[in-house]
Each structure stands twice: as structure tokens, then as C-alpha cells.
Amino acid sequence: MADYILEAENLSYIYPDGTQALKGLYLRIPRSQKTAVLGSNGAGKSTLFLHFNGILKPKSGTVKFNGNNVSYDRRSLLELRKNVGIVFQDPDSQLFSASVYQEISFGPLNLGLTEKTVRDRVERAMTATGINELKDKPTHMLSYGQKKRVTIADILAMEPQVLICDEPTAWLDPKHAKQTLQLFDKIIQNGTTVVLSTHDVDLAYSWADYVFIMSDGRVIGEGVPDKVFSDDALLRNADLDRPWLVDVHDLLIKKGCIPPKATLPRNKEELFEKILYHGICTGEQ
Amino acid sequence: MLNIDGFAYTNRLRQVHPLEKAAFAFITMFLCIGFSLPVFSCIIILLMAYAIIGLARIPMKVYLKLMSLPLSFLSIGVLTIAVSISTHGFGAAQLAGITISGINIGITHSGLHSAAGLFFKSLGAVSCLYFLSLTTPAVEIVDVMRKLKIPALFIELTDLIYRFIFVMLATAEDIYTSQSSRWGYASLKNSMKSLGQLTAALFIKAYHRSQTLFTALSSRGYNGRLNVLAPEYTVSVINIVIIAIVESTLAITAILLEMGKIG
Numbered sequence: 001m002a003d004y005i006l007e008a009e010n011l012s013y014i015y016p017d018g019t020q021a022l023k024g025l026y027l028r029i030p031r032s033q034k035t036a037v038l039g040s041n042g043a044g045k046s047t048l049f050l051h052f053n054g055i056l057k058p059k060s061g062t063v064k065f066n067g068n069n070v071s072y073d074r075r076s077l078l079e080l081r082k083n084v085g086i087v088f089q090d091p092d093s094q095l096f097s098a099s100v101y102q103e104i105s106f107g108p109l110n111l112g113l114t115e116k117t118v119r120d121r122v123e124r125a126m127t128a129t130g131i132n133e134l135k136d137k138p139t140h141m142l143s144y145g146q147k148k149r150v151t152i153a154d155i156l157a158m159e160p161q162v163l164i165c166d167e168p169t170a171w172l173d174p175k176h177a178k179q180t181l182q183l184f185d186k187i188i189q190n191g192t193t194v195v196l197s198t199h200d201v202d203l204a205y206s207w208a209d210y211v212f213i214m215s216d217g218r219v220i221g222e223g224v225p226d227k228v229f230s231d232d233a234l235l236r237n238a239d240l241d242r243p244w245l246v247d248v249h250d251l252l253i254k255k256g257c258i259p260p261k262a263t264l265p266r267n268k269e270e271l272f273e274k275i276l277y278h279g280i281c282t283g284e285q
Numbered sequence: 286m287l288n289i290d291g292f293a294y295t296n297r298l299r300q301v302h303p304l305e306k307a308a309f310a311f312i313t314m315f316l317c318i319g320f321s322l323p324v325f326s327c328i329i330i331l332l333m334a335y336a337i338i339g340l341a342r343i344p345m346k347v348y349l350k351l352m353s354l355p356l357s358f359l360s361i362g363v364l365t366i367a368v369s370i371s372t373h374g375f376g377a378a379q380l381a382g383i384t385i386s387g388i389n390i391g392i393t394h395s396g397l398h399s400a401a402g403l404f405f406k407s408l409g410a411v412s413c414l415y416f417l418s419l420t421t422p423a424v425e426i427v428d429v430m431r432k433l434k435i436p437a438l439f440i441e442l443t444d445l446i447y448r449f450i451f452v453m454l455a456t457a458e459d460i461y462t463s464q465s466s467r468w469g470y471a472s473l474k475n476s477m478k479s480l481g482q483l484t485a486a487l488f489i490k491a492y493h494r495s496q497t498l499f500t501a502l503s504s505r506g507y508n509g510r511l512n513v514l515a516p517e518y519t520v521s522v523i524n525i526v527i528i529a530i531v532e533s534t535l536a537i538t539a540i541l542l543e544m545g546k547i548g
Contacts, residue, residue: 110506140451
């Protein structure tokens with residue numbers, strides 16, 4: 001049996017204004033893997049994440065962390081928030097301090113660590129996110145991409161078991177988006193589980209080990225990217241497009257350019273390799 | 286807009302320990318308030334001008350502009366002190382004045398003296414504060430407050446207000462741009478309407494922001510206190526010695542001036 005770090009069972013949540021954001025959702029996040037939660041706007045991704053951290057309490061259903069039901073007393077909540085960190089979508093609503101250094105020190109200090117440990121962790125988080133040179137800058141003078149990295153450092157300094165990122169690449173330029181994903185690849189190496197939400201199918205397809213598709217407060221599909229993104233009906237129900245790699249790959253097979261039944265390419269390089277080494281080129285040489 | 290905040294982060298004295306800068310500014314300010322002779326106030330104004338322009342390398346133009354800011358309300362304030370009103374005349378002390386239906390409105394020597402004293406004293410004190418705000422970022426001033434054991438509530442409020450001034454400014458600017466790109470400020474009537482909507486939208490956004498901020502803080506284990514660590518600053522013995530020498534020289538000068546031994 002696979003090992004799950006976070007589980008949601010029959011989760012339902014209604015906002016005070018009457019919006020039912022989650023409708024009996026089931027989901028299990030595998031440990032130490034890269035998980036992407038895909039869905040269009042309003043599918044309930046952010047609401048789900050706030051449950052994983054105990055900010056929202058489900059109307060019905062349960063949330064489990066490490067196989068144990070989450071309880072909502074003060075001590076358990078602090079323990080949960082120590083282990084599950086959320087990087088919010090808008091950095092300006094997460095950054096509360098005008099100083100980058102103080103901002104990052106907030107989380108680890110709340111964990112009751114010694115000053116020296118906190119300083120070490122702040123330094124390490126800044127190194128990992130590449131923001132050492134921003135230490136003496138005020139947060140309001142940073143660019144959007146820099147703010148984003150500070151918010152990730154905020155959570156990294158708490159050294160959680162699960163790092164959840166809400167739309168980490170939204171509004172980022174391609175270069176910084178790529179750097180952010182590479183940072184996640186680095187974080188996962190020491191066993192941290194990384195979960196991100198996105199509506200960018202190409203990103204999810206190339207990056208994730210496991211994918212959940214959400215629509216209207218429910219999980220309507222899940223699996224490894226190859227499987228999920230070959231399911232046209234599923235993607236249509238979720239208002240998502242097919243990744244362009246899958247489209248191009250299909251077309252090349254249809255045109256007889258590459259052999260059928262090949263495994264799907266996960267990135268541009270893999271696709272090119274297929275064309276160059278396994279392709280049947282009928283065009284000019 | 287005068288970018289005091291920007292200079293605070295880029296001036297030449299940025300790396301100096303904030304506590305040293307604060308000590309220099311506040312001791313000088315207390316001396317300035319404590320002793321009333323205009324000559325002494327002028328010495329302080331010159332000293333601070335040197336510290337701001339010569340040491341911190343703030344452009345002369347910026348300094349002069351900042352010093353001219355308090356002039357308008359300072360002159361009004363000082364005027365009321367210089368002018369005295371009396372029902373039975375000022376006698377020989379009066380320098381100039383008029384009498385309207387038995388009430389004397391005039392300028393006396395002592396009135397003028399205390400007005401001048403107050404004028405230079407205020408400018409001196411203001412220049413001390415300018416020195417601190419131009420050389421020390423708000424974040425570091427908050428660190429100093431923390432070191433001085435000022436109540437946490439006050440410190441946290443200062444920190445949050447400072448941070449969100451800039452968020453609010455940016456939001457207001459965005460709303461303004463989006464309004465004016467749709468003729469929001471094309472006529473006086475439109476302007477009034479747009480400004481009202483901008484203000485209302487800012488309040489709503491501020492409220493919304495406070496909610497999301499609370500959520501984000503809670504998810505990092507917020508328990509009612511914004512605990513943060515300040516970066517470590519290096520203490521300079523030389524600076525402390527210089528400050529001690531300057532301040533004691535100032536204090537001795539002030540005492541000597543008061544006793545009328547020199548000047």
C-alpha cells in the first residue's frame with residue numbers, strides 16, 4: 001500500500017456567504033512526491049489547501065495528516081502548521097514585515113526554537129531561495145518575483161514535511177517560473193512533499209509525479225500525468241486543455257512520423273529525442 | 286514626493302548601528318530642548334546639517350527642502366508668541382504696536398526673544414529627527430524600540446502600519462491608474478466621483494487584506510505575537526566614543542553659554 005501524508009475524506013465546506021466550495025471531496029497526497037492539483041478558477045483548490053493547514057474546519061468529513069485525524073485544539077493546530085506550510089498566491093497578503101530577514105524569522109520563532117537555530121534556518125532558507133542579497137532590502141522595494149521567493153523562504157525556514165504552494169507560477173515570467181520549479185525539485189530531494197495548485201496544464205504535466213483534477217468542489221480524476229492527460233473526457237469536464245506535448249505527440253503518431261504506442265514525452269527535450277532517434281522522416285533530409 | 290524612506294536605505298551611514306544613530310539624534314535633541322539660547326540651537330542645526338549632508342551624503346537640495354517643510358506652520362506658531370496683547374500697554378518694552386479701543390497689540394523685546402528662541406529650538410529638534418529618519422530605515426528604528434523594551438503592541442503596530450502604508454499606496458495607485466484610463470478624472474465631476482470610489486475601494490481592500498494577512502499569519506503559527514529576529518548589527522567602539530565626545534562638548538558649551546561666560 002502506498003504511503004499518504006495528507007488525506008481528505010468526504011470533505012465538505014460551505015463559506016459563510018453560502019458558497020459550497022467543497023462537496024464531499026476525496027483525495028490522498030502521496031508522501032515525498034511532487035503533486036499537482038489542477039482545476040479552473042473556483043474549483044476549490046485554495047479552500048482545500050486551507051483545510052490541510054487547519055485554517056478552515058470542514059463542515060463534514062475529515063482531514064488526516066500522517067494517517068491521524070486532524071484535531072482542532074490549539075496545540076494540535078500549531079503542530080499541524082509546523083508540518084504543513086502554505087505559500088499563498090499573493091505575496092503582499094503574506095509578507096507582514098518590511099524587513100526580509102524579520103519576515104523569514106517569524107515562522108521558525110513561533111516554533112519555539114532557540115535564537116541560534118532560527119538564525120541558521122533563516123540563512124539556509126535565504127540561500128535555498130537565492131535571496132541572500134535581499135536581506136537588507138525592505139519588502140516594499142522588491143519585485144514581484146523577489147517577493148514570491150521571500151514567501152517561499154518564509155515557509156522553508158519552518159522546515160515543514162509538506163510544502164503547499166497556491167499558484168506558485170501565476171504572474172511570474174517564464175524564467176522565474178522555471179527557477180521556482182527547479183527550487184521545488186531541490187526541496188523534494190530531502191524528503192519534503194511538495195503540493196502545488198495550478199491551472200497550467202503544461203506545467204503540471206511536465207513537473208508533477210501525481211496529478212489531481214478538481215472541478216466544482218470535487219476531485220474528478222487523478223493519476224500519473226500520462227494517464228490523466230490522455231483522458232480527453234476528463235479534461236473537458238474540468239474545463240482544461242490538453243498539454244501541447246500530448247497534442248503534438250498524438251499528431252506525430254497519426255501522421256506516421258513516430259512509432260505508435262510509444263510512452264508520452266514529459267518535456268520538449270524528450271519529444272525532440274523521439275523525433276530525432278525514433279522518427280520516420282519522409283520530408284527533405 | 287520626497288523619498289525619505291529611499292534615502293534611509295541608501296545613505297552612507299546605513300551600516301552604522303541604529304542604536305548609535307538613535308542615541309546621537311535623541312541626546313542632541315534633548316540638549317536642544319533643554320537649553321534655550323538661539324546660538325546653541327543654531328550650533329545644533331549646523332551640526333546636524335553636517336551629519337546629514339557631510340556624513341550621510343544626503344543631497345543638499347533634499348535637506349533644504351525638508352527643512353523648509355516645517356517653516357510655514359512654524360512661522361505662524363512663532364508669530365502668536367511674538368505678538369502680545371494687553372489692556373494696559375507694554376510701556377518701554379514695546380518695539381512696535383497699535384491700540385484698538387483700549388487693547389494694545391504689540392511686539393515686545395521679550396516676546397521677540399522667546400519667539401526667536403522657540404523658532405531655532407524647533408528647527409534644531411526637527412533636524413535631529415530628520416537625521417534619524419534619513420539615515421535609519423523604519424525597520425531598524427523598530428529594532429531600536431525593541432531593544433529599548435518598548436511595549437510589544439506598540440512595536441507590532443508600528444511595523445504593520447509601516448509595511449502596509451506601501452501596500453495601500455500601491456493599491457491606490459493601481460486604482461487611480463485604472464480609473465484615469467477610463468476618463469475617471471477627465472472633468473471635475475468625474476474626479477469627485479472617482480476619488481470617492483477610490484477611497485471606498487481602499488477601505489474594502491484594507492479590510493480584505495487584514496483578513497488574508499491573518500490567515501497567512503495563522504498558517505505560520507501566529508499566536509497573538511509577531512515574534513521576529515532582527516539581523517545582528519556590529520557595534521562600533523569608535524562611533525560610541527565620537528558620539529560621547531560630541532555630546533559632552535555640546536552639553537558643556539550649552540552650560541557655558543547659559544552662564545554667559547562665552548559668546
